[in-house]
């Protein structure tokens with residue numbers, strides 16, 4: 001099998017399903033040419049000739065990058081994100097750009113300007129979000145791996161909803177250069193795949209220091225796949241009692257408990273702990289993430305790139321109309337919330353307080369990880385919900401993130417691994433590790449797979 005054949009086959013697979021699935025915003029029509037070059041050069045990269053799908057908030061030189069927003073509907077980047085350069089150097093084929101919630105704000109892919117992605121398990125349900133397109137592309141068998149981003153759960157929640165593996169690395173493990181910013185203190189690129197091995201391989205390729213991103217770590221990147229190990233003997237697992245959130249589907253709890261029992265049988269210890277501030281995590285996250293978003297999204301003004309309003313009389317109208325027409329409702333909601341939380345009269349009561357509670361929460365997580373190797377619990381409270389079910393109820397949608405937000409606030413590596421079914425839909429077990437202990441997270445997931 002040549003890279004060209006595999007790429008052509010992948011494109012055919014994608015095209016045969018796209019009408020129903022809508023996992024991609026743009027399919028890379030140059031992919032077969034790229035694969036041909038790999039065949040000719042015979043590059044022996046770690047991912048030579050492997051098609052990988054890329055979330056459409058990661059910029060790609062010469063391929064339209066939209067962040068699923070009308071405001072970037074025609075944005076053609078003139079450079080590629082560092083993660084993509086690394087993938088390309090390893091021989092991977094960028095097969096196309098996957099659908100997401102607009103600017104990665106959402107949990108269902110329903111806020112995309114390009115229509116909702118469907119869950120391949122049941123087309124009447126959401127694939128989760130915001131990396132819903134990447135998750136659906138992997139779960140439907142289009143690609144072995146996809147890149148996503150995770151600011152408050154956007155890799156783990158869709159991974160759980162689609163019955164696949166997904167990992168958000170430690171904050172700073174992967175460069176954010178060329179990743180369209182949502183909330184810069186929380187955003188991280190990660191990987192989704194059916195098999196743990198494939199995400200381990202891809203993460204080793206994309207991780208590492210980057211001069212373009214001063215928050216990226218200088219720490220050496222391990223070979224996660226070569227070091228995979230199923231031995232759970234003596235591993236100490238903490239289960240926060242607050243992760244057993246009210247309203248959690250009983251089959252989700254049942255499956256998570258079964259997974260924890262399996263770890264015990266493998267020789268791990270499992271103990272209950274408490275994270276008392278978890279009850280404030282959703283409020284803290286939505287104040288901080290929206291504040292950062294309101295600042296990051298100032299750059300979309302209709303002047304430099306993207307959508308530009310027509311028939312404007314002056315520069316103010318140009319700004320106002322371009323933004324009013326270009327952003328969707330959820331993005332506007334976040335910009336208003338964030339602008340308010342950062343305003344002179346509200347800063348102390350909202351932004352500053354949220355930043356302080358974040359620190360308290362980080363300390364609670366750090367304390368638990370002094371005594372334990374891993375924190376575990378459900379990835380989500382329910383399996384994938386129906387399309388349309390929560391779209392008019394932002395608070396219900398936000399509460400959906402309660403179990404995934406903690407790892408982002410504390411910058412910790414965290415994954416979701418398939419753990420049974422509820423209502424015939426997949427359930428995810430969440431595994432959170434110590435800073436830069438991605439290997440421990442991979443190993444625990446690998447042991448369960």
Ligand code: GLN
Pocket residue numbers: 104105106107129130149150151152153154155182289401
């Ligand atoms: N659902 C969360 C939000 O809407 C998380 C999104 C994400 O991780 N990008 O903000």
